[in-house]
Amino acid sequence: MQLWRARRTCGQMTTSYNHALFLVLCLLCWAPAPVVGDCLPEAVPEKNRTYIQDIDGNDIPIGFLRMDWHSSVIATAIARILVEEVLGYHTTADADPALRSRYAFLALAGCQNYNDAEGPMCASGTPDLRIHIAMATWLGTNIDSWDEVQEMFSTHAPKDLGAMGWTGREHMFVKKQTLVDAYEAEGVMLDFYKGYNVSHHKVHKYFDSVFDIDSTMLKPCHFPGSTFQDTVLMASYLRWTGDRDGVLEVNDGKFIAKCDQTHWWVSPACRYNISECIPAA
Incomplete structure (x- = not known):
């Protein structure tokens, strides 16, 4: 029964984008296991496993924290x-994955x-260190938070x-046919950032409008874990750009993004006419 549940778990992980890790985990789960409930042959039986000790000498398990994305779920498992x-x-x-x-x-x-x-809630005295390992976190744009x-x-x-x-990389993606259409019609190169200069080109016509997108399929700007609700990141945005109209002050000098119709953050270049904004996710 335990081995069957492990197999079923592997089946549920096929939505992951990291197929190599998924394959490794499934191979581990399907390996012959002499002990019921274990994945690996010659696994240390649960009754023979040990605990670590906290600063008071109490036995505690090693605590894992998974992130709210597939690669972390698999890596943690x-x-x-x-x-x-x-x-x-x-x-x-x-039980609660970290959202960021x-x-x-x-x-x-x-x-x-x-x-x-x-x-x-961060203790000023002795911390409650029940979480010890987090898998597949990202420094990159979070280096300021890390420091x-x-x-x-x-x-x-x-x-x-x-x-x-x-x-892992983050990119903006434009369909090839859209690139071709804009170049053949106006000689505008949409794979170059200057092609989006609204003072010279009105390239929004090559894209859907924000009004063409069903908002019920979108998360609101300020859902838990959203970048737009992250006061540290939005404070950095304000410091770097000076765009005071793009943020809202919530309390104690902290800022969140100022969104239009609850689902869209509108860039300065198209705030005068949201119909000319190009939707991006």
Whole structure:
């Protein structure tokens, strides 16, 4: 029964974008296991696994925190199998995934309610370090948050143990036919940022309007974990651009994005006429 449930779990993970990790996990789950419920042959039996100790000497499992994206779900599952069945430690996984990498940094530093962008509860004294490992977090655009956490929690700040073995990138994507249409009609190159200069080109006509998109299929700007609700990132945006009209002050000098019709943040270049905005996600 336990092995069947492991197989079913693998089947549910086919939506992941990281097929290599998915395949590894399924192979682990389907390997012959002499102990019911284990994935690996010669796994350390659960009754023989050990705990780690907190600062008071109490036995606790190694705590994992998964992120709210597929690669982290799979990487966390693989890591727990290896830590339990090869290294022989008890583990647990926090029920609430971290919605952003910055929130994972706070969780690893002992903060409770870590997904609350406005007020994670971080102890001023001895922290409650029940979460020890977070898999597939991203530094990249979160480097300022990482540095902030390192400074705030100098004695128990999280450590970066290195890359996961793959590279992630974020890109804007424009369909090839759209590129061809704009170039053949006006000689405008939409694969170059200057092609979008509204002082010279009205390229919005090559794209759908925001009014063409069914808003019921969109998340609102300020859903939990949204970049637009992240006061640290929005403060950085305001500092870099000076775009005071693009943000709203919520309290204590903190800012969130100012959205139009709850679903769209409108860039300065098309605020005078939202119908000329080009939707992007």
